[in-house]
Amino acid sequence: MSSDKYWRDRWIAGLVHNGVDQKTAEAAFNEAYRNRPADESKSPETQALMIYGRGIEVLPSGEVRLGMLH
Secondary structure (H helix, E strand, O other): OOHHHHHHHHHHHHHHHOOOOHHHHHHHHHHHOOOOOOOOOOOHHHHHHHHHHHOEEEOOOOOEEEOOOO
């Protein structure tokens, strides 16, 4: 298994462990790293929880948006 896939799988598992469904967690990963590489200086679980804390919104269309909770 490539290290990128291993890192991605751990990131997604971090969200799933905290109650996010698998499909939403995968979409959140894709959205989070769409325009930039992952910061591998932090664990994937830590980065996933940082995204989780900012907010993950699933639109009626199924699109996932990441943002700031108010």
